[in-house]
Amino acid sequence: PDSEQELTPYTDVEVASERDRVTLFCNYTSSGVTLLWYRQHPKSAPQLLVMEYADITPGFTLNHDKNAKRTDLKISSAEVTDSAKYYCALMPTVTGNPETLFQKIGTEMAPHQTGSLPTSLERQYCAVPKSPYCCSIILFFKLN
Numbered sequence: 001p002d003s004e005q006e007l008t009p010y011t012d013v014e015v016a017s018e019r020d021r022v023t024l025f026c027n028y029t030s031s032g033v034t035l036l037w038y039r040q041h042p043k044s045a046p047q048l049l050v051m052e053y054a055d056i057t058p059g060f061t062l063n064h065d066k067n068a069k070r071t072d073l074k075i076s077s078a079e080v081t082d083s084a085k086y087y088c089a090l091m092p093t094v095t096g097n098p099e100t101l102f103q104k105i106g107t108e109m110a111p112h113q114t115g116s117l118p119t120s121l122e123r124q125y126c127a128v129p130k131s132p133y134c135c136s137i138i139l140f141f142k143l144n
Contacts, residue, residue, distance in 0.1 A: 019079070022075040023074050024072065024088070026071050028070075028071070030069075036088075037062055038086065039084045041084045060075055061073070
């Protein structure tokens, strides 16, 4: 893979309430890319949510600003069931098939339940180490 090709998170942490419109951001450095977003629930395979020009899952929309080299995943109304790890990926993925995302992760990440905020949605962003293909975003509800 091209060492110049990478995806990076836009911000570190953000909090939102249930039923909010939520936007997840990734920036990238490549040109002429096709972008995809996946969701992965614990102990499940990644699920393709949207790819450029195809909103596959209702309630999820991909926006692509080619001038700013940024992609957004918009969730129209966040619910507890949206708690998962989200991946922004470039096409082709490591396998070349958007249905079989493979990514290299140096450190496993999982939602945490710390703090004493009321039930709310928190987004925590992290770049996937040593992989030019994905950046991962953890989306979860923080419990009392």
